[in-house]
Amino acid sequence: MRYILPVFVASAVDAIHSVSVVSSNAYTCNAVSGVDVAFASDEKSITASFPPIALTVEAPAHGYPGGNSSVGCGATVEFEDWPTGVRFAISGVTWHTGRLNLTKGNLLHSLRAKVDLVVEHETNTYPLHYPIVKNYASATLLDVDVDPALSDFQGKYEFSTKNPRPYWSTCFNGYLANTTKISFQLGGSSNGGGTSQPGWSMDLGLIWESCYAPNETIWGQKVIRGWESCTYRETNSTIKRSKALYPMQ
Ligand SMILES: *[C@@H]1O[C@H](CO)[C@@H](O)[C@H](O)[C@H]1NC(C)=O
Ligand SMILES: *[C@@H]1O[C@H](CO)[C@@H](O)[C@H](O)[C@H]1NC(C)=O
Ligand SMILES: *[C@@H]1O[C@H](CO)[C@@H](O)[C@H](O)[C@H]1NC(C)=O
Ligand SMILES: *[C@@H]1O[C@H](CO)[C@@H](O)[C@H](O)[C@H]1NC(C)=O
Ligand SMILES: *[C@@H]1O[C@H](CO)[C@@H](O)[C@H](O)[C@H]1NC(C)=O
Numbered sequence: 001m002r003y004i005l006p007v008f009v010a011s012a013v014d015a016i017h018s019v020s021v022v023s024s025n026a027y028t029c030n031a032v033s034g035v036d037v038a039f040a041s042d043e044k045s046i047t048a049s050f051p052p053i054a055l056t057v058e059a060p061a062h063g064y065p066g067g068n069s070s071v072g073c074g075a076t077v078e079f080e081d082w083p084t085g086v087r088f089a090i091s092g093v094t095w096h097t098g099r100l101n102l103t104k105g106n107l108l109h110s111l112r113a114k115v116d117l118v119v120e121h122e123t124n125t126y127p128l129h130y131p132i133v134k135n136y137a138s139a140t141l142l143d144v145d146v147d148p149a150l151s152d153f154q155g156k157y158e159f160s161t162k163n164p165r166p167y168w169s170t171c172f173n174g175y176l177a178n179t180t181k182i183s184f185q186l187g188g189s190s191n192g193g194g195t196s197q198p199g200w201s202m203d204l205g206l207i208w209e210s211c212y213a214p215n216e217t218i219w220g221q222k223v224i225r226g227w228e229s230c231t232y233r234e235t236n237s238t239i240k241r242s243k244a245l246y247p248m249q
Helices: 010-018 227-234
Strands: 021-027 036-039 045-050 069-079 086-122 134-146 150-162 179-191 200-210 222-224
Touching: 045 069, 045 179, 069 086, 134 150, 179 200
Parallel strands: none
Antiparallel strands: 021 069, 036 045, 045 200, 069 179, 086 134, 086 150, 086 179, 086 200, 134 222
């Protein structure tokens, strides 16, 4: 379906240096400073760090006895630029935390990571008129939930797993006025309690290849054409929804 250039173009990957984080919004956690996202200098990984979050024991509430522990955070980062003619996939993830404290009665039984890529394309930029119509495409690049079965542990901790279903990003065409967002979600749970110092992060291993950029918009697990204008219409109950959903692989 997609045409892949057989030769890896090293200079195209060098252009990833122009990628920058323009905004970040934390959700599902009160991470005041949100997320820090950084590419490794060789572009072989991207690290999403959540400095304030800690594994904490759940308090009893509303008949729920509490006592298990959890940690979780998610943030969406918008990028203003991408190199042209390359795409990436996530090969695996390594979770890190500074000081984990699990007694014999505590069992870390779940570590989770999810990464979604969203690309929005303006379709009627020239000449500009309203409503601005945007097409929306998204895909889950990583979605794992693993059981490290860890107990009776004190100290610095990391755990790695491969991505069982790597999914390629779109083949970026480098358009500045289009929006590229990546959301990073991290989670963990343990039975019977357990704590950590604040600070959890995940390193996402990246694989890159050259690809056919002009077909940038032909991508996504979830594609909504006329997404923005559709959002506008949905607020107006007298106009019928015109949203269409096309699963595309
Ligand atoms: C690009 O997309 C067009 C329209 O779907 C398709 O006809 C064409 O074969 C694609 N080209 C490549 C090189 O993938
Ligand atoms: C704690 O976790 C265990 C295993 O997941 C579960 O069976 C138990 O119901 C949990 N306790 C509470 C209070 O949620
Ligand atoms: C680890 O947790 C246990 C149980 O909550 C606590 O008694 C102990 O002091 C903690 N150890 C450290 C190094 O924080
Ligand atoms: C946004 O992307 C689409 C599809 O690649 C392209 O046709 C359009 O020109 C881009 N818009 C701008 C302002 O670059
Ligand atoms: C519905 O859309 C019409 C036309 O754009 C507008 O005049 C009207 O105020 C809208 N109604 C609501 C409830 O938003």
